[in-house]
Amino acid sequence: MRVELTVNGEPQVADDVWEGESLLYVLRERLGLPGAKNACEQGECGSCTVYLDGTVVCACLVAAGQAEGAEVVTVEGLADGDALDPVQRAFLDAGAVQCGFCTPGLVVAVHDLLARTPDPAEADVREALAGNLCRCTGYEHILAAVRLAAERGGEGRS
Amino acid sequence: MTTDIERVTGTALDRVEGRDKVTGLARYAYEYPADDIAYVVPVPAAIARGTITGIDPGDALAVPGVLTVLSFRNAPPLAGNDPELRIFSSDRVSYRGQMVAAVVADTLEAAAEAARLVHVGYDAEPHDVLLRPDHPEAYVPEKVNPSFPAVSEQGDVEAALGDAAVTVDTTYTTPAYHNNAMEPHATLAVWSGDRLTAYDSNQGSSTARDMLAAAFGLEPGQVRVVSPHVGGGFGSKGTPRPQIVLAALAARAVGRPAKVALTRQHMFAVTGYRTPSIQRVRLGADASGRMTALAHEVEEQTSTLKEFAEQTAVPSRMMYAAPNRLTTHRVVALDVATPSWMRAPGECPGMYALESAMDELAVACGLDPIELRVRNEPEEDPESGLPWSSRNVVACLREGAAWFGWAGRDPAPGVRRDGRWLVGTGVAASTYPARRRPSEATARATADGRFTVRIAAADIGTGSRTALTQIAADALGVPPERVDVRIGDSALPTASLAGGSMGTASWGSAVAMACVRLRERLDGAGGEVPEDGIEARYDTADDIKADAAYARHAFGAQFAEVRVDPGTGEIRVPRLLGVFAAGRIINAKTARSQFIGGMTMGLAMALLEESVPDAEFGGFLNHDLAQYHVPANADVANIDARWIEEDDPHLNPMGSKGIGEIGIVGTAAAIGNAVHHATGVRFRDLPIRPDRVLDRAPQIGGRNL
Ligand code: FES
Ligand code: FES
Numbered sequence: 013m014r015v016e017l018t019v020n021g022e023p024q025v026a027d028d029v030w031e032g033e034s035l036l037y038v039l040r041e042r043l044g045l046p047g048a049k050n051a052c053e054q055g056e057c058g059s060c061t062v063y064l065d066g067t068v069v070c071a072c073l074v075a076a077g078q079a080e081g082a083e084v085v086t087v088e089g090l091a092d093g094d095a096l097d098p099v100q101r102a103f104l105d106a107g108a109v110q111c112g113f114c115t116p117g118l119v120v121a122v123h124d125l126l127a128r129t130p131d132p133a134e135a136d137v138r139e140a141l142a143g144n145l146c147r148c149t150g151y152e153h154i155l156a157a158v159r160l161a162a163e164r165g166g167e168g169r170s
Numbered sequence: 171m172t173t174d175i176e177r178v179t180g181t182a183l184d185r186v187e188g189r190d191k192v193t194g195l196a197r198y199a200y201e202y203p204a205d206d207i208a209y210v211v212p213v214p215a216a217i218a219r220g221t222i223t224g225i226d227p228g229d230a231l232a233v234p235g236v237l238t239v240l241s242f243r244n245a246p247p248l249a250g251n252d253p254e255l256r257i258f259s260s261d262r263v264s265y266r267g268q269m270v271a272a273v274v275a276d277t278l279e280a281a282a283e284a285a286r287l288v289h290v291g292y293d294a295e296p297h298d299v300l301l302r303p304d305h306p307e308a309y310v311p312e313k314v315n316p317s318f319p320a321v322s323e324q325g326d327v328e329a330a331l332g333d334a335a336v337t338v339d340t341t342y343t344t345p346a347y348h349n350n351a352m353e354p355h356a357t358l359a360v361w362s363g364d365r366l367t368a369y370d371s372n373q374g375s376s377t378a379r380d381m382l383a384a385a386f387g388l389e390p391g392q393v394r395v396v397s398p399h400v401g402g403g404f405g406s407k408g409t410p411r412p413q414i415v416l417a418a419l420a421a422r423a424v425g426r427p428a429k430v431a432l433t434r435q436h437m438f439a440v441t442g443y444r445t446p447s448i449q450r451v452r453l454g455a456d457a458s459g460r461m462t463a464l465a466h467e468v469e470e471q472t473s474t475l476k477e478f479a480e481q482t483a484v485p486s487r488m489m490y491a492a493p494n495r496l497t498t499h500r501v502v503a504l505d506v507a508t509p510s511w512m513r514a515p516g517e518c519p520g521m522y523a524l525e526s527a528m529d530e531l532a533v534a535c536g537l538d539p540i541e542l543r544v545r546n547e548p549e550e551d552p553e554s555g556l557p558w559s560s561r562n563v564v565a566c567l568r569e570g571a572a573w574f575g576w577a578g579r580d581p582a583p584g585v586r587r588d589g590r591w592l593v594g595t596g597v598a599a600s601t602y603p604a605r606r607r608p609s610e611a612t613a614r615a616t617a618d619g620r621f622t623v624r625i626a627a628a629d630i631g632t633g634s635r636t637a638l639t640q641i642a643a644d645a646l647g648v649p650p651e652r653v654d655v656r657i658g659d660s661a662l663p664t665a666s667l668a669g670g671s672m673g674t675a676s677w678g679s680a681v682a683m684a685c686v687r688l689r690e691r692l693d694g695a696g697g698e699v700p701e702d703g704i705e706a707r708y709d710t711a712d713d714i715k716a717d718a719a720y721a722r723h724a725f726g727a728q729f730a731e732v733r734v735d736p737g738t739g740e741i742r743v744p745r746l747l748g749v750f751a752a753g754r755i756i757n758a759k760t761a762r763s764q765f766i767g768g769m770t771m772g773l774a775m776a777l778l779e780e781s782v783p784d785a786e787f788g789g790f791l792n793h794d795l796a797q798y799h800v801p802a803n804a805d806v807a808n809i810d811a812r813w814i815e816e817d818d819p820h821l822n823p824m825g826s827k828g829i830g831e832i833g834i835v836g837t838a839a840a841i842g843n844a845v846h847h848a849t850g851v852r853f854r855d856l857p858i859r860p861d862r863v864l865d866r867a868p869q870i871g872g873r874n875l
Contacts, residue, residue, distance in 0.1 A: 046194075052795045056796050096192065109185055110402070111630060113198070116194045147404070148763070149767050150767045150769065
C-alpha cells in the first residue's frame with residue numbers, strides 16, 4: 013500500500029508498504045530517518061518515541077497505515093537549523109548522553125513533557141519518562157537535563 | 171602553537187559527538203546507506219542439544235522476495251578460532267537459539283516470514299542447562315579469564331580456619347545476567363570483489379576486522395570494519411558476535427550488500443551473558459578481626475562449544491591480607507550458549523560474595539565493617555608480593571563514611587522502622603585492575619592550524635572520543651576545539667578493544683605519545699606546518715613491555731541505604747554513594763556518568779535483574795525487555811558518585827585508571843549488607859526479589875517492632 017504523511021514538516025510518500033509494517037520501519041528504512049531507534053520493537057524501551065499528530069508514541073507500536081495523513085515529528089525535526097532545541101542543549105550540558113541510543117526517544121519525550129508542563133515536579137518527570145530505558149547513564153544526568161531545560165525555559169536554544 | 175593554556179584533562183568538556191547524538195544524526199551500524207540492500211533474518215535452534223536431521227527450505231524459498239536460505243547444507247565452511255562464529259559449520263546443535271539457518275530476502279518482512287517457514291528437523295538429545303552445586307561434570311579449568319591460574323593457594327587455609335577465633339562459612343549464588351546494551355547487535359556487510367566492509371556494532375574495530383578476516387580466510391588488509399558510534403556493549407560486543415559473520419556470508423551469497431540486526435529476543439541467545447555462580451566463602455579471623463584465612467571457591471558454567479571460565483575468585487587474591495588463602499574455580503560445560511564478558515567479569519560477582527562475607531565477619535567480630543576492612547589492609551599485593559602502584563581503598567571508605575553520614579551508625583540489625591519500612595545501611599569495597607594494552611596512533615598537524623588524531627579506538631558510550639580529544643589537546647598544548655579525533659574504523663592505526671576498563675589508558679597512551687612526538691617535530695621545524703602537513707606515529711608496544719612491576723588497581727567504597735517492606739517484600743534504595751580512587755579523572759562529566767551507570771547496573775544486579783534458564787526447553791525463559799528487568803528511572807532514586815584525587819606515577823602518561831567497570835563492583839554487596847542491617851536476615855541469593863523477602867518474613871525481626 014501507499015502511505016502519505018508529513019514528517020518534520022515535509023510531505024513524504026512511502027510506496028509498497030506492507031500492511032504489518034510499523035511507522036518506525038517506514039521512518040528508518042524507507043524515509044532515511046534513522047534518528048528514532050529500534051531497541052526492542054515491543055513498546056518496552058521508548059527508543060523509538062516520536063510525535064504522531066502532537067502525541068508522543070512508540071513508533072514501533074504504530075502500524076504504518078495508522079500514520080496515513082498524519083503529522084510526524086522525529087528527533088531530527090526538533091533543532092532549528094544549527095540551533096539545538098533547548099532540550100537537546102540541556103542533554104548535552106548535563107552530560108545526559110552516553111552511547112546515545114536511548115537519547116532520541118528521551119529527547120522527544122522530554123520535549124513533549126515540557127511543552128505540556130513547563131515546570132514539572134519530579135514525579136511528573138519520572139512519570140513522563142517511565143517508558144524510556146537507558147542502560148548507560150543510570151538516569152541521574154537525564155533527570156538533571158530535564159531540570160536544566162525546565163529552568164531555562166525556552167531560552168536554551170543554541 | 172600555544173603552550174601556556176590551561177590543561178583540559180580533568181575538566182568537564184562536553185561530549186564531542188554529543189551534538190550528533192541529541193539531533194539523531196549519529197549513524198549506528200544498521201543505519202548506513204547502501205544500494206540494493208538485502209535483509210537477513212536468522213533461524214534459531216528450537217532444541218538445546220542434538221543433531222539437525224534435515225533442513226527444508228522449500229516453503230521459505232516460495233515466499234516472494236526471498237533470495238536464499240543459508241544453513242550448514244550450503245554455507246561455505248568458515249575458519250577462525252571462535253566456534254560461536256563458525257555458524258552453519260555442522261549439523262550439531264549446542265544450545266537453544268543457536269543460529270541454524272538464515273533467510274536472505276529483498277525485504278525484512280519477507281525474510282522474517284520465510285524464517286518461520288524454514289522447516290528444521292532435529293534429533294534431540296537429553297540436555298542439561300542448570301548449574302547446580304557439586305555438579306558431577308564440574309572440572310577445574312586450566313585457566314580463568316583471561317589467563318589467570320584457576321587455583322591459588324598460600325599457607326594452610328584449613329588449619330588456619332580450624333584455629334581461628336571467629337569464622338564465617340557461607341555460600342552465595344548469583345544468577346545469569348544479560349548485558350542488554352540498548353543497541354541490538356547489527357551489521358551491514360558490503361563486498362567489493364574480495365574486499366569486505368562491515369558497518370558493525372562492536373567494542374573494537376581492529377579486533378572485529380581480524381576475526382572477520384580469519385573467518386573468511388582473508389588478509390586483515392582485505393577487511394574494513396566501520397563502527398564510529400556504538401549503542402553500548404558492556405562486554406557483549408567485545409568479541410565479535412555471529413551477526414557480523416552472518417551478514418558477510420549473506421552478502422557474498424546474494425552478491426549484494428546485506429544487513430542484519432538481531433532482535434532483542436535473539437540477543438539473549440547469541441550475544442553472551444554473565445555466568446551464574448555458586449560461591450563459597452570461608453573467612454577466619456582472630457578476636458580483633460585480623461584475618462588469618464580466606465577461602466573463595468567458585469562453581470560456574472561454560473558451554474560445550476568453547477570454554478569461558480570467569481575469574482570470579484580472582485579479586486580474593488589481592489583484596490585483603492590473610493596469610494592462609496585458597497581460591498578455586500570449577501566449571502561445568504552445559505548445553506548453553508557460551509557465557510562471556512559482562513561489565514567487570516570476575517570482580518563484579520566475586521566481590522559481591524567476598525564483600526558480603528566481610529560484612530558477616532564484621533557482625534561476627536562485633537566490629538564496624540569499615541574498621542574490619544581497615545584492619546585487613548595488605549601492605550603489598552598478597553599473592554604476587556608486588557608493591558601497589560597506589561591503593562586508596564581506606565581513603566574511599568573514610569571519606570565516603572563522612573559524606574554518607576556513617577558515623578554513629580547503630581550496628582543492631584532489624585531495629586529501625588519508618589512506617590511500613592525497615593531501614594538499614596550497608597557498605598562494601600570495590601576494586602578493578604588498571605591495565606593497558608598496546609595500541610598505535612597518529613597525530614597530524616595541518617596548515618590550517620588544526621590537528622587530527624587517528625586511532626582505531628571505540629566509543630561505545632564511555633566518552634573515550636572526548637577523553638582522547640582532551641588528552642591530545644594537552645599533549646599538543648592547544649585548545650580541544652582544534653583537535654579532531656578519528657576513531658571507530660579499522661582503517662585507522664590498530665588499537666586494542668574497549669574492554670577491561672583499558673580503553674582510555676591504552677589509547678590515551680598512544681595518542682599522548684604521538685602528540686608529544688608531533689610537537690617535537692613541529693618544534694624541530696621551527697613551529698611551521700608545511701603545506702602538506704606533518705605527522706607523527708607512536709606504537710606503545712615497547713613501552714608496555716617495559717612497564718615496571720606493580721600491582722595496579724582502582725579502588726572504591728560503596729554505601730547504600732535501603733528500605734524494606736516486610737509486608738510486600740519490596741526493597742527501595744533511597745541513597746547510593748560510590749567513592750572511587752581511580753587515578754586522574756580525565757573528564758569529570760563523562761566519568762561521573764560512567765560511575766553512576768555502573769552503580770545502577772549493580773543495584774539492578776542486587777534487586778532486579780536475572781536471566782532464568784529454561785530447564786525444559788533450554789535457553790532462557792525471560793528473553794525480552796518486558797520480562798528481563800533493565801532498571802527504569804522508577805527503580806533508582808539518589809545515586810551519587812565522587813572520587814578522590816590520586817596521583818599515581820606508575821600507570822600511563824595520563825596517570826589514569828579505567829573507570830568503566832569499577833562502578834558495578836561492590837554495589838550489590840553494599841545493598842545486600844544494608845538489607846541485612848534493615849531486616850536482620852541475610853539474603854545470599856541474588857537478586858533479592860520480593861518473593862524471597864516474603865519467604866523469610868517470619869524471621870524478619872522488624873515485623874514485630
Ligand atoms: S523500540 Fe519501540 S519501545 Fe522499544
Ligand atoms: S545513553 Fe546508552 S542507553 Fe542511554
